[in-house]
Amino acid sequence: MNNNKRARIGGAGGGEEEEEDRISDLPDAILEHILCFLGTKFAVRTSVLLKRWRKVWTCVPELNFTSESFSQETSFAPFVNEVLRRRNGGCNVRKVSLFRRRKFDVGLSDNVTAYTLSRGVEHLVLHCDVLLHSCGTNTLPSLLNFKDYPPYCDSLRTLELLGFLFYGQVGFIYVTTLNLRRCTVSNHCSGGRDGDPFAQFPNLINLSLEHCTFHGLKEALKISGGEMLNLSISGLTYGLSLPEGRKVGISAPKLQSLSYSCSEAADFCEINLPSLQHSHVHVPLRRAPSYPKSSETYLKFVEEHNNRSYRNLFFFLQGLCNSQYHSYRT
Numbered sequence: 001m002n003n004n005k006r007a008r009i010g011g012a013g014g015g016e017e018e019e020e021d022r023i024s025d026l027p028d029a030i031l032e033h034i035l036c037f038l039g040t041k042f043a044v045r046t047s048v049l050l051k052r053w054r055k056v057w058t059c060v061p062e063l064n065f066t067s068e069s070f071s072q073e074t075s076f077a078p079f080v081n082e083v084l085r086r087r088n089g090g091c092n093v094r095k096v097s098l099f100r101r102r103k104f105d106v107g108l109s110d111n112v113t114a115y116t117l118s119r120g121v122e123h124l125v126l127h128c129d130v131l132l133h134s135c136g137t138n139t140l141p142s143l144l145n146f147k148d149y150p151p152y153c154d155s156l157r158t159l160e161l162l163g164f165l166f167y168g169q170v171g172f173i174y175v176t177t178l179n180l181r182r183c184t185v186s187n188h189c190s191g192g193r194d195g196d197p198f199a200q201f202p203n204l205i206n207l208s209l210e211h212c213t214f215h216g217l218k219e220a221l222k223i224s225g226g227e228m229l230n231l232s233i234s235g236l237t238y239g240l241s242l243p244e245g246r247k248v249g250i251s252a253p254k255l256q257s258l259s260y261s262c263s264e265a266a267d268f269c270e271i272n273l274p275s276l277q278h279s280h281v282h283v284p285l286r287r288a289p290s291y292p293k294s295s296e297t298y299l300k301f302v303e304e305h306n307n308r309s310y311r312n313l314f315f316f317l318q319g320l321c322n323s324q325y326h327s328y329r330t
Contacts, residue, residue, distance in 0.1 A: 024052045036062040040083060041069045059091035066099040077108045084115050097125035106139055113141040120155040128163035138164045177206040184213045196222040203227050211235030220247040220269050228252040232259040236266055265312040271319025279323040283313055
């Protein structure tokens with residue numbers, strides 16, 4: 001039993017007895033797991049509780065940095081860098097998360113990414129809040145943009161990004177889960193394959209695209225993956241996230257689950273999903289508004305828009321006909 005501090009409480013006979021500090025007597029592995037549920041800032045603060053807790057935070061397997069817990073934004077980056085410097089190098093880290101309210105500091109994101117790739121971290125999360133209905137312009141950390149760096153990291157399995165801009169070739173051959181939220185993706189990241197931004201992720205199993213914008217497409221946005229099992233697409237809208245007139249193609253022979261939630265169905269040029277088992281579609285059936293005194297040109301535009309929307313939706317649902325379980329919500 002550790003000689004930790006004990007609290008004194010009143011006994012039945014009016015005397016005092018010691019109450020055991022059972023939490024501090026738990027094994028290190030359990031304490032480290034408990035601290036995973038706290039932000040790293042608060043996990044570090046536990047070091048002042050007792051001598052027993054002084055070094056526990058240095059071995060927590062998950063690092064969760066968020067600027068929202070700092071009243072002064074300027075103190076956030078120094079804190080993150082100091083934590084990375086003082087961590088126990090002999091303890092494994094499985095997940096690193098970095099959340100920031102404002103534009104990312106390039107030096108900070110580079111430091112966190114370098115730490116992640118050098119320590120064999122499996123899960124990296126980089127989130128920077130962006131305005132609603134807009135996409136991010138934060139520069140991707142140089143070690144994730146292998147225009148000048150090879151995808152050498154064989155430990156990274158899950159990558160989650162919010163509010164970033166892709167310029168060069170992006171990808172890691174061992175990543176199996178990729179979540180992109182409000183990111184801007186340029187066709188230059190396709191590695192020479194027109195319109196296929198995910199060609200550099202050959203082992204991708206799970207892909208989630210939420211309100212992303214795609215630039216530089218010559219003909220179509222292609223989403224393909226020989227190992228992909230789960231695909232989620234939301235917020236793909238013409239004029240906002242996808243240039244007018246561009247088509248979308250999905251080819252994933254092993255895909256089992258598809259979730260598609262958009263304001264309208266895209267114009268699909270290919271739907272190759274022979275193994276699809278579950279499909280969840282949410283595309284509102286909305287007609288473009290017309291007014292009593294609308295011009296003939298506008299009425300023609302409305303008719304063409306509605307016809308295109310219904311035609312695209314029909315073709316899309318037809319491509320999912322082999323799905324064993326299908327749900328459609330308007």
